Amino acid sequence: MNYVEEAASYLPPQIRDLSVSLFNYAQDRDGRKSILGYAATAALSYYVGRTVYNIFIPPRKLRHIPRASSSAMILSMMKGSSPSERAREIVMPIIEEHGICLKYQLGKWTVIIADYDELKPFLKNINTFPKKLMVFSTDFDIASHPNILGTNNEVWKRQRKAANPAFHRSMPIATFGGVMETMFKTIQTDNIQYPDLASFNRRFALDCIGLGGFSFDMGSVADSNSEYSAIYNEAFEIMKDPIQFLFPSFSKLPASWFAYRQRVVVAGGKFKQLLVGIVETRKQEVLKNLESGHDQKLLDMDLLTMLIHANLNQDGSSTYLTDGELISNLGVFYVAGHETTANALSSMLYYLAVNPKHQQRLREEVISVMGDTPEDVIPTDEQLRQMKFLDRCIKETMRINPPTSGNQLRTAAEDTTLGNFFIPKGTDLGMDIWITHHLEKYWKDSDYFNPSRFDQESPDYVDSTWMPFGYGERICIGMNFSLAEQRVFHAMFIRKYEYSLSPNSEHVNGMLNGTL
Ligand code: HEM
Numbered sequence: 475m476n477y478v479e480e481a482a483s484y485l486p487p488q489i490r491d492l493s494v495s496l497f498n499y500a501q502d503r504d505g506r507k508s509i510l511g512y513a514a515t516a517a518l519s520y521y522v523g524r525t526v527y528n529i530f531i532p533p534r535k536l537r538h539i540p541r542a543s544s545s546a547m548i549l550s551m552m553k554g555s556s557p558s559e560r561a562r563e564i565v566m567p568i569i570e571e572h573g574i575c576l577k578y579q580l581g582k583w584t585v586i587i588a589d590y591d592e593l594k595p596f597l598k599n600i601n602t603f604p605k606k607l608m609v610f611s612t613d614f615d616i617a618s619h620p621n622i623l624g625t626n627n628e629v630w631k632r633q634r635k636a637a638n639p640a641f642h643r644s645m646p647i648a649t650f651g652g653v654m655e656t657m658f659k660t661i662q663t664d665n666i667q668y669p670d671l672a673s674f675n676r677r678f679a680l681d682c683i684g685l686g687g688f689s690f691d692m693g694s695v696a697d698s699n700s701e702y703s704a705i706y707n708e709a710f711e712i713m714k715d716p717i718q719f720l721f722p723s724f725s726k727l728p729a730s731w732f733a734y735r736q737r738v739v740v741a742g743g744k745f746k747q748l749l750v751g752i753v754e755t756r757k758q759e760v761l762k763n764l765e766s767g768h769d770q771k772l773l774d775m776d777l778l779t780m781l782i783h784a785n786l787n788q789d790g791s792s793t794y795l796t797d798g799e800l801i802s803n804l805g806v807f808y809v810a811g812h813e814t815t816a817n818a819l820s821s822m823l824y825y826l827a828v829n830p831k832h833q834q835r836l837r838e839e840v841i842s843v844m845g846d847t848p849e850d851v852i853p854t855d856e857q858l859r860q861m862k863f864l865d866r867c868i869k870e871t872m873r874i875n876p877p878t879s880g881n882q883l884r885t886a887a888e889d890t891t892l893g894n895f896f897i898p899k900g901t902d903l904g905m906d907i908w909i910t911h912h913l914e915k916y917w918k919d920s921d922y923f924n925p926s927r928f929d930q931e932s933p934d935y936v937d938s939t940w941m942p943f944g945y946g947e948r949i950c951i952g953m954n955f956s957l958a959e960q961r962v963f964h965a966m967f968i969r970k971y972e973y974s975l976s977p978n979s980e981h982v983n984g985m986l987n988g989t990l
Contacts, residue, residue: 521723525581532576532583535898539585540568541576556986557879558908566909573893581723584883584902585892588909590916590939592893596884596903597946600626603884605948606902613729613738616709616746616805619798622951623806623882634951636784636793637803640777641951644855645958646686651852653681654966656695658850668976672820673698675963679816680706682959683808688778690752702748708741710809749804753797757782778804807952815956817877818868818942819963824985825871825923826968827975832867832925837968839863844969851969858961866925868960872942874923875985876907881944910941 530544542564550560565586568575575586587596596603604626617624622633657678661669677694680703684692693700711734718725729735760782775783781803787794795803826833843857858864886901897903912920916938917927926932928940943950950956980986 528581528583529578532578536576536583536585536901539574539576539895540572541583542568542578542586544578547578558875558912561879561906561908562912565906566912569906569909570913570915572895574895579904580883582902584904585897586880586904586906586909587892588906589913590910593905593910593941593945594939596892597881597905597944597948600947602887602890603903604887605630606883606885608883612725613735613742614709615739615742616749617802617809619796619802621799621802621806623810632793633795633799633803636787636795637781637951640775640780641953641955645954646776647855647858647958647962648852649686650682650959650962651966653678653685653695654852654963655850656681658966658970660696668978671823672816675819675823676813676816677703678963679812679819679959680808682815683811686955686959687776687807688752688756688804689776705741705744705748706808708737709745710812711738711741746801746805749801752778753782753800753804757785760786777807810950811952811956814877815959817875818872818956818960821875821877821985822867822871822960822964823967823973824975824981825874826867827973829923830974832923833968833973836863836867836964837972840965840969844965846969850966853962853965858958858965861961861965862929863925864961864964866928868957868964869928869940870923870925873911873917873927873940874921876911876942878942879906879908881905881907881948905941905944907941 532539532541546564547560550564555563565575565577566588569586569588573587573589573592575588576583577586578584587593605624607624607626620629620633622630622637625633657674661674674695677698680694681692684690684702692702692706694703694706697703729739756778760779764786781795781800784791784793785795785797785800788796826836839861843860844851844853853861881904883902883904886897886899886903889899890897892903911917914920917936924934926934927936929935939945943953943956975982
């Protein structure tokens, strides 16, 4: 290893390859090559220097907005504090005093909103505050066509209208229960004293989207290395790339320069082919049904079949999806619904593990509705509706530890105001759900896990807005799907197991916040 490689070994692997190539190029004393190498190194240094300046100094037009100090944020990260600790210590006091706070994130100074007084007008007014349309990474080709998550105005309205019915019919409870039964079998077969439930939950949520949405089995619960889940995991790995998160323009450099990004491109291509195959097969089935006059009832259709009907509606209907949009939305449902639901499941297991009284109360409720026979039972929709304490535990979990820390960024389409502050056109804005759910003026003892906050009969009841899925017209389309998954999971799990935190758990001294 030469000294450049040794120095580079301290860098994150993503930029290590690039730095080593550039320095080695510059080392070459052979004329032109060397000049190009130094020029490229200088360009990289300028880029890094400019980014560092921007991290500390907001643009002039935003300096009137109270801001979270970037040095405080960096120090706090270096101390190893969690995102929620940073939110509480640095951002929350500013929100409490001024209603909004300016913070550097994702490569830009962004106005953070968390108090309901500012949140409601902000989220309701989708014309003044449309979504900021950003391509996170060009490596991620699956969602390259317009989709519900990443469009505004008429294109978004048409797609959302086409997909809404699929998410507002009764949910595939029995399918989710079937995935749960497979999970029990796998846990028993693996015969591990402390199964890694966070990993199981990710596998559960993945299979629920595949089977519940498209009747397609990713086979992840039965085998963590199943062919499809391996492709999926590799393709979606890019969503966690810290470099593209902090330096979005890094994704403009060709993926072929970086081995890890190239792997994502290949896996993404395979995953897209998989989705295309699923859609094509189903389209043929739907067409055959239509030709033979077999009128499939709305209730019998899964999400994909309903979306394919919307896809076939391209002539003469205002609620259609093009071929590209259909695939793009399927990809988006995986991204939006997988880790989020898995996080919610894991968080609730944690809160019930450390609150055995609540765990026991929930078990008693579930058994009172589903009985106590030794075999596994899948709850019915009607039974789930009777489990009020289950719903309260789910809601309290998603309040205290929301699975997504914020919503998608918005941008001010015109000069406007929020609270007492002028917001110039072009400003980025985002919601901080964790802070919203911990503001003491709305949620007393906000760090305390108390499901009774959602019980209207209880003195602890709080008449405040719960927003883990957002609010207004752009509220999460998959909310009912995810809540149904969570209900089935916990009802079946708690009926079968008593659980506590493993002594080796990294959460023994408190939940390490895994919020996205
Ligand atoms: C615990 C699970 C989930 C949480 C916490 C969650 C949370 C959210 C949040 C906060 C938003 C953004 C709202 C905004 O920008 O104002 C959102 C949007 C969205 N979510 Fe979810 N989500 C979950 C599960 C799902 C699932 C299962 C799916 C699909 C199968 C899904 C699909 C979407 C889509 C398509 C949007 C964009 C909606 C639009 O802009 O019209 N989500 N979600």
